[in-house]
């Protein structure tokens with residue numbers, strides 16, 4: 001990991017960033033190995049990526065185009081797994097996003113299942 | 128591959144891999160040669176932009192995505208492609224000019240600007256007046272400019288889907304203007320999905336530059352300027368196979384150096400006045416070889432058939448007994464026929480860069496001249512100060528003639544006698560401050 005942590009995009013809303021912090025906390029609590037593997041910088045990356053994932057899910061619903069979430073999720077899966085991030089961890093990331101998005105009132109349960117949940121079984125198992 | 132970007136439909140089936148290889152290797156010269164070869168094979172600039180540059184950049188993205196390229200390599204590939212665009216774009220055939228105006232901009236936060244630039248180039252060759260604001264334009268500034276310039280069309284480019292919300296907000300504001308423009312949306316963020324673009328607020332959507340040209344053609348034709356409206360469609364300049372000659376004329380007309388454009392066989396396609404004067408008459412249609420001395424023919428032939436740089440975009444310049452300005456990358460091939468020098472100026476764009484260099488030099492000279500003038504003024508002021516200080520010194524140090532009757536003192540010459548108070552005030556080295564000495568103060572104010 002030599003690349004700098006990218007700065008958050010102007011288009012990300014505070015509610016996506018807040019949800020990202022919650023999802024990242026939960027991920028780190030459930031899979032402590034990630035902290036050992038990626039350290040403090042890894043955490044910054046994780047929050048950054050989570051914020052985007054929430055934004056994609058919310059946009060997919062807002063524009064009534066589930067493809068928006070699917071294409072981006074598949075893209076991030078490919079970026080991360082090709083750099084050694086385990087497939088199972090990515091699956092769990094999406095599972096947490098589906099939960100936290102509902103808890104935080106970003107998506108209805110039905111939309112979260114339709115947009116996020118639907119993609120999980122279709123992620124290519126690799127890494 | 129899963130997750131990678133869908134490939135934009137191209138115009139034909141030009142291979143992009145050789146160009147991609149030069150991007151990955153980071154070798155700009157080879158990149159240029161690959162593109163020149165395609166031109167020499169007769170492929171159009173438009174096809175090269177779409178099938179080669181755009182496709183290769185998509186592959187660069189895929190390679191980065193798969194962890195096979197670093198961000199630095201991705202940046203290098205962008206910069207290299209931008210440089211190729213700079214010399215390719217002026218070779219696009221020019222359509223009749225129109226009064227129709229299109230304003231192009233990247234949505235806020237959007238740093239992907241190459242697509243916009245390509246679109247700006249092809250639209251302007253097609254006859255549009257184009258204002259390209261470049262990437263990441265703030266929403267309110269953009270809307271304000273549109274309200275002021277009132278373009279017929281506003282084209283917004285978005286590569287990242289997270290920018291679609293801002294795009295929707297901009298489109299809504301544009302539609303609410305008293306004289307709303309047609310909103311054209313495009314860029315990788317739409318995933319080739321026209322319905323999505325419509326939901327974001329598109330009046331029109333195009334997935335690539337050639338498609339945008341076709342969509343906008345009716346609007347362009349409405350704005351065609353009078354002299355061009357009668358042009359027979361069959362003989363429009365855009366249908367000529369040859370690269371744009373108008374560009375050539377503008378670039379070379381005013382030059383004192385002879386400039387000629389050659390076709391791929393080394394025959395002269397066009398020449399400026401200086402060239403014909405130096406060559407002693409009309410030259411269009413003649414092979415360049417026929418104009419040079421026997422001894423130089425082999426050299427010229429080698430240049431023409433060596434195909435590096437290619438002739439489709441190359442100017443040759445002739446000058447008599449005159450040191451040529453060494454143009455960036457130009458080959459100065461020496462004297463021909465004992466009195467003529469041949470130089471190669473690879474492209475208008477590169478020549479323009481040289482002109483820019485010259486301008487910068489002139490600006491530097493003017494700057495130096497200005498600072499010299501300021502220094503001279505400062506020196507003059509300092510000299511004046513020294514002079515008056517010397518004068519003052521003389522006054523202060525000298526013997527002061529004083530009238531024994533009225534107490535006036537002599538100022539400068541015999542005709543000017545002033546009171547001591549006036550004299551002191553005049554020297555301006557001493558200021559008088561009104562007060563009472565202790566003795567007078569003790570006897571109270573004299574009034």
Ligand code: B12
Nearest residue numbers: 132184185188238239240241242282283284313314335336
């Ligand atoms: C070069 C590049 C960059 C450069 C841009 C430099 C520059 N001066 O433009 C830099 C390094 C800055 C960059 C940054 C990033 N990039 Co980037 N980038 C690319 C890359 C490789 C090529 C883009 C390009 O120039 N293509 C060539 C042009 C000609 O094509 P185009 O933009 O698609 O335009 C054509 C059409 O779309 C259309 N069009 C475009 N605009 C418009 C507008 C209108 C009105 C119309 C009608 C048509 C139209 O016409 C054009 C010609 O046909 C793409 C890969 C890809 N597949 O696009 C990734 C890509 C877009 N980037 C990506 C990413 C992730 C990023 C970053 C987040 C991280 C990173 N990789 O550095 C940042 C984000 C920056 C930001 N906030 O915008 C991802 C996006 C993935 C996703 N799911 O959203 C891609 C797809 C790479 C990938 N496969 O992973 N990037």
